Amino acid sequence: MENDSTVKKGAVIFLIAIILCGHAFAQRAVEVSLRFSRQETAVRVVFESDEDTIRNASVTANPASVRLEFPSRVDLKIQSDFPFELIRKDKVVVMNLRDVTDVRAYRLTAPARIVVDMKTVAQAPKEPRKPEQKPLQQQTGQTAQKPQEPSAARPAEQPQAGEKGKKVKTVMIDAGHGGYDSGIISADAKEKDVNLSLAKDLYNALAKKGYSVLMTRKVDQPSSLTERINFSGSKNHEVFISIHASSSERFAVYTATGDEQGADAVKLFSTASRQNRHLAKSRNLARVLADALRADFGAEIVQRELPLPILSNMNATAVMIDYPSVRAYAADVKLREKFVNAVVKGIAGHEQ
Amino acid sequence: MSSKKVLLTLAALVLVIAAMAGGYYFLHRYRPLEKPAVTAGQGQSTSPEPEDISSFRIYYPVDSRLQVIERRVHRKSKQTAAAESVMEEFFKGPGGGAPSAVPQNVKVLGVYRDAAQILYVDLSDELRRNFQGDALAEYLVLQGIFESLMANIQEVRDVKVLVEGKEIESMGGHFHLKFPLKGVVSSELKAEEKVSRE
Numbered sequence: 001m002e003n004d005s006t007v008k009k010g011a012v013i014f015l016i017a018i019i020l021c022g023h024a025f026a027q028r029a030v031e032v033s034l035r036f037s038r039q040e041t042a043v044r045v046v047f048e049s050d051e052d053t054i055r056n057a058s059v060t061a062n063p064a065s066v067r068l069e070f071p072s073r074v075d076l077k078i079q080s081d082f083p084f085e086l087i088r089k090d091k092v093v094v095m096n097l098r099d100v101t102d103v104r105a106y107r108l109t110a111p112a113r114i115v116v117d118m119k120t121v122a123q124a125p126k127e128p129r130k131p132e133q134k135p136l137q138q139q140t141g142q143t144a145q146k147p148q149e150p151s152a153a154r155p156a157e158q159p160q161a162g163e164k165g166k167k168v169k170t171v172m173i174d175a176g177h178g179g180y181d182s183g184i185i186s187a188d189a190k191e192k193d194v195n196l197s198l199a200k201d202l203y204n205a206l207a208k209k210g211y212s213v214l215m216t217r218k219v220d221q222p223s224s225l226t227e228r229i230n231f232s233g234s235k236n237h238e239v240f241i242s243i244h245a246s247s248s249e250r251f252a253v254y255t256a257t258g259d260e261q262g263a264d265a266v267k268l269f270s271t272a273s274r275q276n277r278h279l280a281k282s283r284n285l286a287r288v289l290a291d292a293l294r295a296d297f298g299a300e301i302v303q304r305e306l307p308l309p310i311l312s313n314m315n316a317t318a319v320m321i322d323y324p325s326v327r328a329y330a331a332d333v334k335l336r337e338k339f340v341n342a343v344v345k346g347i348a349g350h351e352q
Numbered sequence: 353m354s355s356k357k358v359l360l361t362l363a364a365l366v367l368v369i370a371a372m373a374g375g376y377y378f379l380h381r382y383r384p385l386e387k388p389a390v391t392a393g394q395g396q397s398t399s400p401e402p403e404d405i406s407s408f409r410i411y412y413p414v415d416s417r418l419q420v421i422e423r424r425v426h427r428k429s430k431q432t433a434a435a436e437s438v439m440e441e442f443f444k445g446p447g448g449g450a451p452s453a454v455p456q457n458v459k460v461l462g463v464y465r466d467a468a469q470i471l472y473v474d475l476s477d478e479l480r481r482n483f484q485g486d487a488l489a490e491y492l493v494l495q496g497i498f499e500s501l502m503a504n505i506q507e508v509r510d511v512k513v514l515v516e517g518k519e520i521e522s523m524g525g526h527f528h529l530k531f532p533l534k535g536v537v538s539s540e541l542k543a544e545e546k547v548s549r550e
Contacts, residue, residue, distance in 0.1 A: 058468060058509055060535040062528055067535065107468075124508055177525045185485055224521045225528060246524070247453065247486040248416075251420055254487060306491055307536070309528055 004060050005024055016171060029075035032093075036079055045082065045095070047114040048073070056113035059105045063226045064274070064313045065195040066095045066103065066116055096274075120132065121230070171317045172232055174242040175199035176320075179222025182247045189330035191245040192220060198243050198329070201340045209344060212237075233274075239285065240314045241345060245329075246322035252302040254298070254320040255279065255285040256311040274315040281317040281350075289319060289346035296342040299324075317350070387500045408438050412446035413453045413492030421423050421446055432471075435463040435532065439473055453489035454496070455482035469509040470532060471501055471503070477516050483524045490524035495537040510534045536537040 017128040033050040047054070047068065056071040070091045078086070085096040095116075097103070175195040178184035183191025199215060208215045214235055216228045232240060246252050256275045275282070290301040311318045321343065323329055329336055406427040411418040423441045428434040443458040461477040466472065483490065498511050509533040513523075519530050527536055 055467060058470070058532075060510075060531055062535075181522075182527045183525060200515065223523070226521070244486060247484070247489050251425050252486070252488070304488065306487055308487055308526060310526070320487065 017326050029073045029194060030070065031077060032070070032074045033077045034079060034082065036082060038083065041119060043100075043118045043120055045084075045116040046064060047116075048095075048111055049113075051109070051112040054107060054114055057114060058334060059104045059116075061105045061116060062309070063097060063100045063103055064309070065097055066105065068093045068114065077189060079091045086120045093138045098233075099230070101226065107132055121234075130202075130292055169239060169347075170214065170235075170237040171206055171241065172216065172235065172237040172316070173199045173202055173206075174216040174228060174232075174240065176242055176244040176288040178217050178220055182324050184247065186325070186327040186330075189326045191326045194245065194326050194329045195243045196220065196325075198323070198336055201336055202241070202243070202343055205340050205344045206347070209348070211347075223286070225309050232314060232316075237316050239344070239350070240316045240318040241312075241347075242308075242310050242320040243320075244320060245324050245326045246324050248302075249274045250300055251290075251297070251304050251324055252304060252322040253290045253293075254304050254306050254308060254322070255286045255309065256314075256318065257305045257307040275312050275318060278315070278317050282311070285317050285346070286319045288349045289321060289343060290348035292349065293321075293339075296338055296345075385434055392469050393533045406434070408434075408441060409500070410438065410441050411496040411503070412442070413452075413489065413496050414446055414450045416488055416492075418492060419450075420498055431505050431507075432463045432465055433475070435471055435501055435508075436460050437462065438500050439475070439497070440544045442497060449452060453483070453485040453493050455479055455484075455493070457482060459467075465508070469507055471505065471508045471511045472514055473497070474500070474517055479513075479515055479549075480520060480523055480541060485524060487524075487526040488527045491537060492528060494523065498533040498537050 030049055030053045032047055032053065034044060034045065034047055035052050036045045038044075043067075047057075049070075050123065053070055053072070053074070058069045060067045070093070073090050074088075076086075076088065076092065077092065087094040087096065097118065099121045100118045101121060103116060104118075105116045107112060107114055173196070175192075177195060179192075179193035181192065183195065185191070196217070196219075200218070203215055214237055217223050226315045255315055256279065258276070258279045286303055293299070294301050308320060311320060323339055329339070376487075401515045404427050407424045408425060409420050410423050411420055413419075414458075421432050425437045425441060428437055443456075443460070445452050445454045445456070454480055457476075459479045460474075460475060461474040461476055463474070464472040483493070485493070494513075497513065501511050502508060511534070512532045513529055522529050528535075
């Protein structure tokens with residue numbers, strides 16, 4: 001009898017041990033240490049772990065975020081004062097970056113590690129606050145006339161201050177393409193030129209209405225997606241509008257792809273968290289703009305979601321508008337005016 | 353209960369736990385990360401295929417979507433050579449007069465695979481120079497490259513496009529090309545919404 005009881009006790013202990021071991025096995029997380037070093041315009045982040053984990057990890061890096069997918073769940077040991085936001089989900093670690101202009105990731109051995117080198121923008125000393133600028137109309141004394149066209153000489157980041165007493169909204173306009181990147185070419189017309197022309201007209205029309213306006217480019221110059229994203233990230237603005245041409249004969253209004261249907265690893269990366277909190281407003285602006293364009297042009301407008309980096313990385317209400325024909329818009333001033341008026345109406349109708 | 357019975361029960365429980373652990377391990381470690389790949393030779397054709405011919409499923413951008421077309425090419429034993437064939441077929445375009453954003457005269461300069469199973473596709477500069485399209489067209493071309501390779505080449509985790517051996521910022525100015533394609537094109541396109549109501 002005593003023998004039976006001992007066996008039973010032993011069996012229960014053995015079972016508990018097996019269950020605990022199984023649980024520990026299932027939950028086993030690989031330890032990954034995360035450390036960083038910083039110089040004036042560079043940050044180095046190092047993920048160190050065992051060789052298998054590092055070899056089988058996949059890394060996707062861009063100046064907005066770095067995403068690492070490890071072969072198994074990881075237990076991150078993070079150096080204190082880590083400078084970037086970290087999002088962890090099972091095997092995936094995403095670093096949301098700030099003020100990064102270039103990023104490189106590579107694997108090294110002995111010890112096995114993934115090194116992410118980032119170039120950051122130098123922190124400029126804060127300028128003393130300037131007195132409020134007068135509206136452009138008052139500066140020129142030509143209140144009834146068309147506002148002065150934004151010149152290349154004036155820095156693109158100088159916003160136009162709004163009228164006194166009016167709730168000022170800052171709008172950033174992005175003229176797509178530029179420099180060696182012509183975009184769509186139709187006969188002699190280049191998309192980059194038409195985009196810039198429309199952007200300048202929109203700038204003037206919005207400034208006239210009292211908006212503060214910023215532009216990502218004011219001349220025909222190359223400007224990479226990363227540069228545009230970084231420039232936009234460094235300025236405060238409530239609305240971002242990117243202007244491009246469509247390949248089809250229809251207007252299209254794009255918003256970033258949302259990830260509200262389950263933030264799995266891929267979606268976690270595809271929509272940067274910056275745009276996530278503005279998606280509802282971005283969709284509302286897209287709807288209002290589409291309605292305004294339809295009302296003025298009587299045409300069918302396509303609304304679509306695309307994981308466009310210029311929208312996904314935007315910390316503001318952000319849409320991209322594609323107008324239908326580069327050739328027609330290059331040649332027809334009235335068509336451009338009609339487009340600009342519809343966009344201004346759309347922005348005015350959009351409630352922040 | 354005799355000790356023999358207890359030991360038998362114990363053994364049975366250990367077996368059940370081992371089976372559950374095995375099932376867990378199989379499902380979580382060996383479940384394919386991507387959707388099931390359609391490997392060369394799994395085409396839907398019913399006619400017998402000569403031994404040296406493979407069928408590839410190529411994803412062509414046509415209008416505002418990807419259209420899958422089956423292409424037959426000489427079988428390649430090496431996966432990187434098969435990937436080159438897939439890309440060559442892709443850049444021939446869908447044919448049949450279908451309008452497509454696939455840039456013309458793009459040459460496949462090479463395909464390489466690294467230890468992390470990332471496929472590097474080196475293409476000629478015509479990819480950038482001859483692309484004429486909007487954001488949707490660019491998305492579909494990149495997605496077509498990615499899906500065509502993932503569907504036909506085994507054990508590929510991601511695809512990276514190089515132009516003349518170098519990373520470039522973008523093909524058409526709307527999407528990053530400096531980074532592997534999975535993070536760029538893996539969002540499922542939702543149907544477009546047309547605004548035409550009065």
